[in-house]
Amino acid sequence: MTRLLAGLRYSKFLILALHQLITQDMKSSNRTALITGGARRIGNEIARTLHDAGLNIMVHYRSSAQAADALVAELNEVRADSAATVQGDLHAIEIIPRLVDDTITSFGRLDVLVNNASTFYPTPIELLEDEFWKDLVGSNLKAPAFLIKAATPHLRESGGCVVNIVDIYAQRPLSDHPIYCSAKAGLEMLTKSLARDLAPQIRVNGVAPGAILLPENDNAELSQAQLLERIPMARMGHPADIAKTVKFLVFDGDYITGQIIAVDGGRSVMI
Numbered sequence: 001m002t003r004l005l006a007g008l009r010y011s012k013f014l015i016l017a018l019h020q021l022i023t024q025d026m027k028s029s030n031r032t033a034l035i036t037g038g039a040r041r042i043g044n045e046i047a048r049t050l051h052d053a054g055l056n057i058m059v060h061y062r063s064s065a066q067a068a069d070a071l072v073a074e075l076n077e078v079r080a081d082s083a084a085t086v087q088g089d090l091h092a093i094e095i096i097p098r099l100v101d102d103t104i105t106s107f108g109r110l111d112v113l114v115n116n117a118s119t120f121y122p123t124p125i126e127l128l129e130d131e132f133w134k135d136l137v138g139s140n141l142k143a144p145a146f147l148i149k150a151a152t153p154h155l156r157e158s159g160g161c162v163v164n165i166v167d168i169y170a171q172r173p174l175s176d177h178p179i180y181c182s183a184k185a186g187l188e189m190l191t192k193s194l195a196r197d198l199a200p201q202i203r204v205n206g207v208a209p210g211a212i213l214l215p216e217n218d219n220a221e222l223s224q225a226q227l228l229e230r231i232p233m234a235r236m237g238h239p240a241d242i243a244k245t246v247k248f249l250v251f252d253g254d255y256i257t258g259q260i261i262a263v264d265g266g267r268s269v270m271i
Contacts, residue, residue: 037117195258210264
């Protein structure tokens with residue numbers, strides 16, 4: 001009789017454990033991430049990595065329609081109806097709620113917001129214009145703030161999280177980029193402030209890339225050879241390094257909020 005009861009209890013335990021696993025898998029398969037600037041470069045890698053982990057992906061883009069469509073088609077080949085695109089200029093804050101609404105319409109929920117979209121170029125103070133200020137602050141600080149505002153009700157419901165892509169230059173300025181660096185420094189403080197304000201339902205963290213991809217223009221401060229001399233790891237990073245860190249914060253960072261993780265090969269510790 002004792003063995004029979006023990007066997008029944010063990011069987012009940014297995015059934016409950018199996019049910020929990022199935023429920024978790026179903027929940028994971030429905031979880032959704034909205035990634036701004038998700039069509040290209042680092043955003044593209046984040047989209048692929050989170051999709052591989054089982055999330056549905058809403059790929060936001062401004063002008064990279066071809067790249068966004070190609071990425072979504074590829075992801076949907078892997079898992080049908082698991083990815084979609086949404087277009088919008090983040091400088092027009094009146095359209096920002098639509099990005100979140102379209103995500104909910106497509107997938108029914110929002111669990112992860114990745115603020116990745118950014119503009120980057122030099123603005124020596126002598127050449128500063130209001131247009132540059134609006135562009136750099138708008139994309140790197142204002143848009144993330146309004147996106148988080150629009151996403152907050154849904155992230156509260158799902159117990160979700162925000163990951164902001166910051167920059168190591170938020171702490172150590174890059175010459176001739178005062179507005180960009182100021183905007184990223186603002187995004188870092190926004191991350192920490194909202195981590196406090198939105199807890200405990202929503203976690204808010206940041207990832208600060210170092211030398212991952214060279215800029216698409218010729219205005220880099222250092223050549224690649226000079227850059228490598230300033231990186232303790234003596235190599236460039238890869239978008240996958242950023243994407244894996246985002247994935248960690250999404251899936252394994254349940255007790256992490258208000259933190260900025262530098263992924264820079266150690267460059268931020270160099271004097």
